Amino acid sequence: MAVQTAQQRSAPLTLWRNKNFLLIWFGSMISNFGMQMYIITIPLLIYDISQSALAMSTMRAIEFFPNIFIGMIVGVFVDRFNRKKMMAWTSFIQVATITGIILLLMTDQLAIWHLYILGFILSSAGYTFGNANHSVLPQIVTKEQLTSANAQMTFVNTFIQMIGPGLAGAALLVFSYTSTLMVYMVCLFILYICVQLIRLPANNHTTKQHNSMLRDIKEGIDELFFNKTLLTPTITILFVNFAASLITGVLIFYVKDQLGATSAQVGLMFSISAIGGLLGAAIINHIRKQFGRGNIFTFCLLIDACAMGVLIVAPTWWAIGISLAIRTFAITMSNIVYFTIRQEFTPNHLLGRVSGTSSMLMKLTLPLGLFIAGLWAEWFSVRILFIFSTLIILIMFIRLYFHSFRKLV
Numbered sequence: 001m002a003v004q005t006a007q008q009r010s011a012p013l014t015l016w017r018n019k020n021f022l023l024i025w026f027g028s029m030i031s032n033f034g035m036q037m038y039i040i041t042i043p044l045l046i047y048d049i050s051q052s053a054l055a056m057s058t059m060r061a062i063e064f065f066p067n068i069f070i071g072m073i074v075g076v077f078v079d080r081f082n083r084k085k086m087m088a089w090t091s092f093i094q095v096a097t098i099t100g101i102i103l104l105l106m107t108d109q110l111a112i113w114h115l116y117i118l119g120f121i122l123s124s125a126g127y128t129f130g131n132a133n134h135s136v137l138p139q140i141v142t143k144e145q146l147t148s149a150n151a152q153m154t155f156v157n158t159f160i161q162m163i164g165p166g167l168a169g170a171a172l173l174v175f176s177y178t179s180t181l182m183v184y185m186v187c188l189f190i191l192y193i194c195v196q197l198i199r200l201p202a203n204n205h206t207t208k209q210h211n212s213m214l215r216d217i218k219e220g221i222d223e224l225f226f227n228k229t230l231l232t233p234t235i236t237i238l239f240v241n242f243a244a245s246l247i248t249g250v251l252i253f254y255v256k257d258q259l260g261a262t263s264a265q266v267g268l269m270f271s272i273s274a275i276g277g278l279l280g281a282a283i284i285n286h287i288r289k290q291f292g293r294g295n296i297f298t299f300c301l302l303i304d305a306c307a308m309g310v311l312i313v314a315p316t317w318w319a320i321g322i323s324l325a326i327r328t329f330a331i332t333m334s335n336i337v338y339f340t341i342r343q344e345f346t347p348n349h350l351l352g353r354v355s356g357t358s359s360m361l362m363k364l365t366l367p368l369g370l371f372i373a374g375l376w377a378e379w380f381s382v383r384i385l386f387i388f389s390t391l392i393i394l395i396m397f398i399r400l401y402f403h404s405f406r407k408l409v
Helices: 002-010 019-051 051-069 071-080 083-104 113-141 142-176 177-197 213-225 230-248 251-257 264-292 292-314 315-344 348-362 364-378 382-400
Strands: none
Touching: 019 051, 019 113, 019 142, 019 251, 019 264, 051 071, 051 113, 051 264, 051 348, 051 364, 071 113, 071 213, 083 113, 083 177, 083 364, 113 142, 113 251, 113 315, 113 348, 142 177, 142 264, 142 315, 213 230, 213 348, 230 292, 230 315, 230 348, 230 364, 230 382, 251 264, 251 315, 251 364, 264 292, 264 315, 292 315, 292 382, 315 348, 364 382
């Protein structure tokens, strides 16, 4: 009996008995629910103000700027300082920023340039929180639990993405933009409380603080570029993200302006798309047991390209929702595979910097794609952008199919 007790004490907690994981899981679920309100509300608000696809895509581009301009610096801070405090401060900044947007709306003083500035601050804080959150996960679960932990968090977040847009669209029919954004503010405050309750191991930051900022950044860059297992999918995602950016910024404009969808139908469209992600997160553990991660990542690209092909000919908002569901199915599984590879193959004291550097690299072309798409939609057919996106993703699949990465992981 004494031997069994010792074994029980040394055995790792299951995910659902791990208090720290549950707090991160619940906080992420609540904040992502609120984020769906924001994601649907802000483009529609900009559309009402400007009636411009360029203005909408510009807002989307600004939301990606933090990944490019501060990604590596954020990674240094996450590795250098207490990660729990980083999560607490950034969640608080998000609460304060969304409160500022709400106050401007309530006083009828909100202009598009306000949204650009506050959107950048909100995205910067959210990006920093996400980096710290990603780096904390290997500290609170075992290596063997990483795939399952990422899958569980992705599953619940995808479920929220499925129901959130529909609820956001319904809320906008019944309530105002202000009331809908207040839901996001409350959700962010709950996230802040959850972070305060987390207890991390004592060695949650190991980078020597007397190192220079540039040296710390260089260590993160070197770790990524000398890690071929991680670098190959990172470069692939760079091109896939560019392809996706050609449709992301103009999709709502296209569905509303050219297909005549209502705000509620836009919300339902994104709810349909999230079903694919829900399925992907639910089955990834089973698929992982049957196939190598390199093969899973590679063939997800083929599924994504096929989904883009459906998007080209989709005649209605619900048909676009189905094609997006196929895309989300593939993207969800490939993201889980990529995040787990990054967490497993990167020393934890470098994980913040490697995450920041890889995230910056992957999203480097997003603002360019969004800007190009916004200009294109003002003068030419949006469907041609769908064709370009399909071709780019198909080329990435062909490249990886013949690459050694398929057999490495």
